[in-house]
Amino acid sequence: MEAKAPRVSLAAIYSCFFWIGLFSFGGGLLPWIQREVVNTRKWMSDEEFFPGVALSQVLPGVNSTNISIYVGQHLRGAAGAATALGAMLTGPFFMVLLAAASYKIVLGVPAIQAAMAGVAAAAIGMLLKTAMSAVQAASKSLPPILIMVATFAAIEFFKLSLVTTVLLMTPVSVFLCWPREKPDA
Amino acid sequence: MREENLIGLIAVLAPLSLASVGGATAIYAPLQHEAVELRQWVTPQEFLDYFAIMRFMPGPSSLLGALIGWKLEGVWGALVATLSLYIPSSLVCFAAARTWHRFRGRPWHTALERGLLPVAAGLVCAGVLSLFQLSGGSLKVGAVIVGVAAALTLSKKLHPTGLLLAGAVIFEMAWLAGY
Incomplete structure (x- = not known):
């Protein structure tokens, strides 16, 4: 066990990820997790958190649940990972059951559709803030900035898949960002 | 069965x-x-x-x-x-x-961690742009995105639920106004 991090209770992990899971619409999970885990609760640093984001892209499974497993495992090992995953799925599971019973009514109301589009737009805004944090954490010297721009371009302009991009860029990035001084950890 | x-x-x-x-x-x-x-x-x-x-x-x-x-x-x-x-x-x-x-603390782990960071940053940036395009890319959507990101930058206390609700309210008002 690493001595550095304070021990986080499983109840705290459950409560953190339960609310994230329940209230995250439109794929807006990553920003919320990053904000809660790094900024609000200070369980991890951006430098520890974002590599998990890249890892979760190449692993099978949904990115947001994979990130919750990555964070849970970082904090409390197997119990932490299982707690985080269970918490992420509890709320949505019951919401889906609710929706199954009522969706024909809900999807027909334009006012609800407008509200949901607004929620989705706000969720993208949260992701923009997360992107800004990631850019800030990564922009410490020229090589990572070049890698960042190349990764962005690979997806946006060359239309490579996320998995291909990560598998292509990571070796190059590791080579360029290889620590020349002794690692400080 | x-x-x-x-x-x-x-x-x-x-x-x-x-x-x-x-x-x-x-x-x-x-x-x-x-x-x-x-x-x-x-x-x-x-x-x-x-x-x-x-x-x-x-x-x-x-x-x-x-x-x-x-x-x-x-x-x-x-x-x-x-x-x-x-x-x-x-x-x-x-x-x-x-x-x-x-393997935390090993030199190769540190290297991989540093290497993955800018890759992740690029992915997240691309994700923002893709979602913006998927959402139709209207001025209304863009304004809410920039507004929410700015609010989060300016205040550390804002709760995400409040921001999502604000997005819903703005779109609801725009819809009522015919936009």
């Missing part, structure tokens, strides 16, 4: 769990093929409806599988579907995360 459906759900969804590299979008096509065409668990229209619901639901959109489970066998079907979708991929992710954690 009951066990047959539950076993069928596991047989279809557990392999898809491991195939869902890059998220839920990777499994829509094979899931539709199995659930609609081969096994006829749901009609094409139902599958499309489920897809639409998931866009408006919290949580991962692969929970679409839970709706199919619900249609087949009610709550138990939904539960079996959810577990089949998440347990296999989660075990793989856990093994990777644990290996990753164990």
Whole structure:
């Protein structure tokens, strides 16, 4: 066990990820997790958190649940990972059951559709803030900035898949960002 | 009949769990093929409806599988579907995360961590742009995106729920005003 991090209770992990899971619409999970885990609760640093984001892209499974497993495992090992995953799925599971019973009514109301589009737009805004944090954490010297721009371009302009991009860029990035001084950890 | 459906759900969804590299979008096509065409668990229209619901639901959109489970066998079907979708991929992710954690502080780990950081940053930036394009890319959407990001930058105390609600209210007012 690493001595550095304070021990986080499983109840705290459950409560953190339960609310994230329940209230995250439109794929807006990553920003919320990053904000809660790094900024609000200070369980991890951006430098520890974002590599998990890249890892979760190449692993099978949904990115947001994979990130919750990555964070849970970082904090409390197997119990932490299982707690985080269970918490992420509890709320949505019951919401889906609710929706199954009522969706024909809900999807027909334009006012609800407008509200949901607004929620989705706000969720993208949260992701923009997360992107800004990631850019800030990564922009410490020229090589990572070049890698960042190349990764962005690979997806946006060359239309490579996320998995291909990560598998292509990571070796190059590791080579360029290889620590020349002794690692400080 | 009951066990047959539950076993069928596991047989279809557990392999898809491991195939869902890059998220839920990777499994829509094979899931539709199995659930609609081969096994006829749901009609094409139902599958499309489920897809639409998931866009408006919290949580991962692969929970679409839970709706199919619900249609087949009610709550138990939904539960079996959810577990089949998440347990296999989660075990793989856990093994990777644990290996990753164990080697903290090694020089190659530090190098990989530093190397992955800008890759992740590029991915997240690309994600913002893709979602903006998917949402229709209107001025209204852009304004809310920039507004929310600015609010989060200026204040550390803002709660995400409040921001999502604000987005809903702004769009609701725009809709009432005819935009």
